[in-house]
Amino acid sequence: MLEIKNLKASINNKEILKGVDISIQPGELHAIMGPNGSGKSTLANVLSGKDGYEVSGELKYQGKDLINIPIDERAQKGIFLAFQYPTEIPGVNTNNFLKTSLNKIKKARGEKEMDTLSFIKMIKEKSNELGMNENMLSRQLNVGFSGGEKKKNEILQMKILNPNLAILDETDSGLDIDALKTVAKGVNSTRDKNKSFLVITHYQRLLNYIKPDFVHVLADGKIIKSGSMELAEQLEKTGYKGIN
Amino acid sequence: MLDFKPNEKEIEKIGKFSIEEKNFRIENLKNFNSVGFPNKLVEDWKFSDLRHIVSKNFAKLDLKLKPSKEENFDFIKDFEHNYIVLVNGRLTSNSFQHEDNSQIVINPYLNKDFSNKKEKNPLINLNYALSIEGFNLEVKDNYKFNKVLVIYNLFTKDLNENILNSQNRIKIGKNSELHVFDYVINKSEKNFFNNVYEDLYLAESSVFKNISIQKNRSNGFFHKFSKNILSSKSNYSSFIFPLGLKFDKLDLEFNLEGENIECNLQAASFLNKGDHQEIKTRVNHLAPNCKSYQKVKNVIDLDSKGVYQGKIFVKNIAQKTDAYQLSKAILLDESSEFDSKPELEIYADDVKCSHGSTSGSVEKDSIYYLMTRGLSKNESVKLLINGFLSEIIVSIKSKTMKNFIEQKLLSQIYEH
Numbered sequence A: 001m002l003e004i005k006n007l008k009a010s011i012n013n014k015e016i017l018k019g020v021d022i023s024i025q026p027g028e029l030h031a032i033m034g035p036n037g038s039g040k041s042t043l044a045n046v047l048s049g050k051d052g053y054e055v056s057g058e059l060k061y062q063g064k065d066l067i068n069i070p071i072d073e074r075a076q077k078g079i080f081l082a083f084q085y086p087t088e089i090p091g092v093n094t095n096n097f098l099k100t101s102l103n104k105i106k107k108a109r110g111e112k113e114m115d116t117l118s119f120i121k122m123i124k125e126k127s128n129e130l131g132m133n134e135n136m137l138s139r140q141l142n143v144g145f146s147g148g149e150k151k152k153n154e155i156l157q158m159k160i161l162n163p164n165l166a167i168l169d170e171t172d173s174g175l176d177i178d179a180l181k182t183v184a185k186g187v188n189s190t191r192d193k194n195k196s197f198l199v200i201t202h203y204q205r206l207l208n209y210i211k212p213d214f215v216h217v218l219a220d221g222k223i224i225k226s227g228s229m230e231l232a233e234q235l236e237k238t239g240y241k242g243i244n
Numbered sequence B: 001m002l003d004f005k006p007n008e009k010e011i012e013k014i015g016k017f018s019i020e021e022k023n024f025r026i027e028n029l030k031n032f033n034s035v036g037f038p039n040k041l042v043e044d045w046k047f048s049d050l051r052h053i054v055s056k057n058f059a060k061l062d063l064k065l066k067p068s069k070e071e072n073f074d075f076i077k078d079f080e081h082n083y084i085v086l087v088n089g090r091l092t093s094n095s096f097q098h099e100d101n102s103q104i105v106i107n108p109y110l111n112k113d114f115s116n117k118k119e120k121n122p123l124i125n126l127n128y129a130l131s132i133e134g135f136n137l138e139v140k141d142n143y144k145f146n147k148v149l150v151i152y153n154l155f156t157k158d159l160n161e162n163i164l165n166s167q168n169r170i171k172i173g174k175n176s177e178l179h180v181f182d183y184v185i186n187k188s189e190k191n192f193f194n195n196v197y198e199d200l201y202l203a204e205s206s207v208f209k210n211i212s213i214q215k216n217r218s219n220g221f222f223h224k225f226s227k228n229i230l231s232s233k234s235n236y237s238s239f240i241f242p243l244g245l246k247f248d249k250l251d252l253e254f255n256l257e258g259e260n261i262e263c264n265l266q267a268a269s270f271l272n273k274g275d276h277q278e279i280k281t282r283v284n285h286l287a288p289n290c291k292s293y294q295k296v297k298n299v300i301d302l303d304s305k306g307v308y309q310g311k312i313f314v315k316n317i318a319q320k321t322d323a324y325q326l327s328k329a330i331l332l333d334e335s336s337e338f339d340s341k342p343e344l345e346i347y348a349d350d351v352k353c354s355h356g357s358t359s360g361s362v363e364k365d366s367i368y369y370l371m372t373r374g375l376s377k378n379e380s381v382k383l384l385i386n387g388f389l390s391e392i393i394v395s396i397k398s399k400t401m402k403n404f405i406e407q408k409l410l411s412q413i414y415e416h
């Protein structure tokens, strides 16, 4: 699904990713942990195609080179990023945005666009599954949403857009215990043998619910250790200093 | 360089006037001719160098007065309405079929008040000197309109570097209410200049609501001076959506002469292809306990310019004044420009006045977010622009109007 080899990324001549290697097969869920400022969000941004980075190394998605593909095309090809800090967009109605986005992606996949009625029905169902009040979706996109509501809105988008590769950047941070479970359920319900996840988190708690296949530790722009769930448990006890 | 100095004989061509009126016109013509179109050295015109704009775009300015016939145009079908039709500024027809006609006076109009001898604005001088009849509309006391009044402002195909001067007046009686939808339809393929002087008088406890919009892009160069006198407990609100005008300057003066007046002005425009749009306001708080609110939003694309000059004046007796003024602009290109000059002049001590102005480009983070959801850069920008401007549309109460305006504004944005 995703091959990352010796990936380096700099911004304003500052090197942030210093040679990252990760390989994700279809159906796998990988977790990335690591200290603040180690480059986790940068990695997520580079994977989704954000401008402004000087990128080198190898980045292959479904066997094809990704580096020169623009952001919107990556999304259309099935890469989804749930933001650590979802952007507030005044004046843009959440429902309209969701529908525009979904139909754009459906169109790119050669699927039939969704009419308003079926869309409303679908969105109602999916938002209720996440314990979201669907009235929220008639508000401006993320404007005035609480921290947790923003995160749920990201997961809602993930469920609607049905990506092949979902990158979740600290989606669990700022969620209450019940919301965390709901979000984990949201992730688990979309897992199947064709879909892959890259989950960035600081806490083992989320991983208890979603059971990663691999856990990587990113420190100072490099993967310093990879392992199974036990690595996350060890980290919880010793902290990042206990590694290496 | 275009040398536009109309001769006194032009006044005679307009009509037969009393000695007093003739002298008034001659005096104003002299004033205009002594200074000509204002350039940027004149403070009120520092962001809109009209002399330069006129000489760049006109080889001549024709004062031809041959009345144009009403051309075919499509009436609005989206909502029931009364209407008046102005052809090149002249009143040609009207219908108040939804109203009690005994409560309404409508007739051609020329200003007969010759007391203003010291007018300094050359565009008003020009209008005073050469104006033809526009319309006069009076609503008697205690009459609330059942349906909106659409003013169809039609500019005809045969216009070719003409300059049109006209005057209008609206007077709303005590406790009366009128909603106006100002709709500009342009058929001219050549440049023309339209210079309007307008008086609005709101008597006690009357309500006036206005929405202005263009049907299509236009080769028109527009200047309008509008003097609004508001009496106590009256309520004025105006939503302006200037679209696709090569030049447009709205110079609006409000005199809040009684207590408990509400005055609300909002504008949203999308400027591109070299459009130049200025809104200049002067709100005079002359009595206590009044509220004024102004919000102007511009999205400015290629080679276009938006200007907002807003002055709030608060007289010493105008305590408890609540005055608000905000302008915001999004610049889409290096060649886009937004200038704003907010001014407060306050002589009362117990007042709440605030003003602010921001301009910048579209938020990069917002574009990034939308693109990660599959929207192209162009689509993302359009969605953001639409979101930015729709904040003004959202505050229009009537749903039909809201939809109508939204469609018009969106089609402008999506065309670009």
Ligand SMILES: Nc1ncnc2c1ncn2[C@@H]1O[C@H](COP(=O)(O)OP(=O)(O)OP(=O)(O)O)[C@@H](O)[C@H]1O
Residues within 6 Å of the ligand: A011, A012, A014, A016, A034, A035, A036, A037, A038, A039, A040, A041, A042, A043, A084
């Ligand atoms: N535009 C930028 N210019 C300069 N430095 C930047 C820029 N963006 C990010 N950085 C730096 O890059 C480093 C990595 O940032 P990043 O956001 O990827 O960290 P992170 O691992 O996601 O941290 P956290 O756990 O706090 O979310 C930080 O030191 C950050 O200050």
Ligand SMILES: [Mg+2]
Residues within 6 Å of the ligand: A040, A041, A042, A084, A169, A170
């Ligand atoms: Mg981060």
